[in-house]
Amino acid sequence: MRSALALTLLAGLLATTGCSTAPTMGDNKGVVSGAAGGGSTEGENTSLEKCSESLGTLAIEEDTTAPWYYHLREHQLGSTVPVLRLMIQQSNCFVIVERGRSMHNVMRERELARDDESRAGSNFQKGQLVAADYTMSPAIQFSGKTGGGSAFGGGLVGSVFGAVAGSMGRNEASTTLLLIDNRSGVQIAAAEGTAKNFDFGMLGAAFGGGAFGGGGGYSQTPQGKVVVAAFADSYNQMVKAVRNYKAQTVKGGLGTGGRLGVQGGDTDASKEVDANIKAGNKAKKK
Secondary structure, three states, X not given: OHHHHHHHHHHHHHHHOOOOOOOOOOOOOOOOOOEEEOOEEEOOOOOOOOOOOOOOEEEEOOOOOOHHXXXXXXXXXXXXXXXXXXXXXXXXXXXXXXOOOOHHHHHHHHHHHHOOOOOOOOOOOOOOOOOOOEEEEEEEEEEXXXXXXXXOOOHHHHHHXXXXXXXXXXXXXXXXXXXXXXXXXXXXXXXXXXEEEEEOHHHHHHOOOHHHOOHHHHOOOHHHHHHHHHHHHXXXXXXXXXXXXXXXXXXXXXXXXXXXXXXXXXXXXXXXXXXXXXXXXXXXXX
16 A cells, blocks of 8 residues: 555656646745835735835945855845845835946936937936935845755655655745945944745655645745845844934044043043043042
8 A cells, every 4th residue: 555655656756847837927925025116015015014204215235245145146046135125115114216237227318318319308407316315235144054854754655755855944044234324324223134934845846736835936946035034024123123213322422532532532532531540640649
């Protein structure tokens, strides 16, 4: 009985390997999905934190020279910017301004207008670009696969299921987002997020839907999905913090020397140090 079942499973596995179904629109959505148009959204994740009013304009700067960026490329994953931009616009916390590759097209249209190549009334004039109040910098602190193994019994049946379960792995990611004030260069906020998921590898994909939940398409980008989920967690944490934002202050003003003075220095804090030293010396003489 077990041998017959095992042969049936093997036959099904061989029959399905190399077969595919027609694509269906809108299936297999990730943590960040849907659309945004201005302040309106459609099909967004209901777990995404939102703001009742926008807090300013925002540009995203991704460090393409960082090691984590090359790690994404090794897994055929592209830039994190598009999904971050969608998520941020859906939250209504910031208004996104273009500072990426499309900025070349923005400036090229202005060059055409300056050269009188644009039609009359195109209205490309100076002073129309919107400044970015803030810059957000994403980073991946950790992304990798852990776990795996078989929970099924021995024998031929156990070998078949063990091969499937043995290809199962847990993907984990930890990400950070930094928010910088462009006018002062001061860091406004920082947030960390984490996420994890499971995938069943190529053997699990061959079984399609059913008990394995449609592993075929999902097993192709498990790390991509968990990275996006980690960034969504980071962003949710940041939104919670900036909604209750309280500016940090330094006595005497930011950038005027700080409160950690040194002997003989010119800052207010350093002068206080010198004054305390003199006062202490006078007290000892008495």
